[in-house]
Amino acid sequence: MKFLTVLADGMADYPLDELGGKTPLEAASLPVVNELASRGEVGLVKTIPDGMAPGSDVANLSVMGYEPERYHTGRSPLEAASMGVALSDSDVTFRCNLVTLRGKGDYEEMTMEDHSSGEITSEEARELIEAVGCELGGGGLEFFPGVSYRHLLVWRDGPFDFSFTPPHDILERKIVDYLPSGPYGERFLKLMKASKAILENHPVNQRRKVRGLNPANSIWIWGEGKKPVLPPFRERFGIGGSVVSAVDLIRGIGILAGLRSIEVEGVTGTIHTNFKGKADAAIRAFGAGDEFVYVHLEAPDECGHQGDVPGKVRSMELIDEKIIAPIYAALKASGEPYRILVLPDHPTPISLRTHVADPVPYVLFDSEQELFNPEHRFSEASGKETGIFFDHGPKLMRRFTAR
Structure with a gap:
């Protein structure tokens, strides 16, 4: 059968x-x-x-x-298994989307325009995530490129006390009410803000804008989890x-x-x-x-x-x-x-x-x-x-x- x-x-x-x-x-x-x-x-x-x-x-x-x-035990550790990322029982994983935020001024007042950055290609996304990892990785944080807009962040021996919102749940809404919260929320918000400065004028996004495509101008962290069995x-x-x-x-x-x-x-x-x-x-x-x-x-x-x-x-x-x-x-x-x-x-x-x-x-x-x-x-x-x-x-x- x-x-x-x-x-x-x-x-x-x-x-x-x-x-x-x-x-x-x-x-x-x-x-x-x-x-x-x-x-x-x-x-x-x-x-x-x-x-x-x-x-x-x-x-x-x-x-x-x-x-x-x-x-x-969370979404991201399931993705880690596919990506071949080895996890210990004390590691914490997160989905790291490349998203398109719309607006000017403060990061918190921007709007979630596209959770997938115009279905960005995996090749473009890899270049962007590697740039983010080069600048923001370290101190136990590791970034891993995945498929299209879907990527992985691992906090080695990290804590597990957060509250996040999936980006596809807040399309066309201001992000101010959906930012990371909990005892470590501010740390993740700082990462997301810093990623925008790295990505906004990256050559990959400049080329996407010329072609009329949504730029991947920020990471969005969510989907936390720990190693499942x-x-x-x-x-x-x-x-x-x-x-x-x-x-x-x-x-x-x-x-x-x-x-x-x-x-x-x-x-x-x-x-x-x-x-x-x-x-x-x-x-x-x-x-x-x-x-x-x-x-x-x-x-x-x-x-x-x-x-x-x-x-x-x-x-x-x-x-x-x-x-x-x-x-x-x-x-x-x-x-x-x-x-x-x-x-x-x-x-x-x-x-x-x-x-x-x-x-x-x-x-x-x-x-x-x-x-x-x-x-x-x-x-x-x-x-x-x-x-x-x-x-x-x-x-x-x-x-x-x-x-």
Whole structure:
């Protein structure tokens, strides 16, 4: 038996007037996943436990079968695992975004224009983070470049008493009410202010401005955490395999769970990613003997944060056409039984441009137990109408992998 999970980050949404009262998921043309829905199980799953923030860290742990209440120790240490950054039990890690702040005058009065600096390239970002690290690193602080706008800060043997706000939660708001707080908040605020002086006129940003792109003119620190320990996926579910993702967060969860992280050239975490390369990597993994492959696509989430309605709809159509369709065809041709699970991790509503904790729809197709429900579609409404509801994300992974 082969098991494919396709996780379309932030895919779920709310009805939009510009889509005639439909959600982006309902408006998108998704012939393949809707075929799976009509011949499989459709329902809702609660991926965010009560009292926890609706981040992709919590949600993907949940979807992958790990209770966030028990195993979540922060977002950034999961990313550190993917980046190969060794951590001791006393180290504290932080996500370090490259962001675009808008405004003049005092730093505190500026506005969060873009949490991703116009989806800055990894090559440009590396140059900027290295400049920041050269000036601001030391004294136990280390900066590590990641993918696009997503980077890592480690405080060796650091304290753990902070309060931060994710930058994608405060788009188009003044940052004054969302600055680092707690006993060490002022230290981090000084780092962020100092980074602006380093980055504002850096040659990379000067070139971006000439091209009409958002400059990465500040770091933004958040997502603190400490080294986690996950029991092996194979011990929990009796199967092993791989993860395919552009983002360090998902690769890190996979690595910590004992899964193989497959590198794919040209992946970006946006609508311009190498969709074909990801599908090919999953097909090769199954062909090489993997039982389980977890394919993560970030594009719908990024479009949700950007408020990009056409982009979000199109990203879903590309996932259906370039990810689900070819892998589904390969699984059918293999002659082996298989299951396919398609779902988001959390909603990222266009109207809010950030994550919410609402339950999300899922499709579960089993080649050995095909159903016939022609009215079923992969949508928020259809998931609710079936009455099938998993009140805790890990329960769905146990259901998916049960034999």
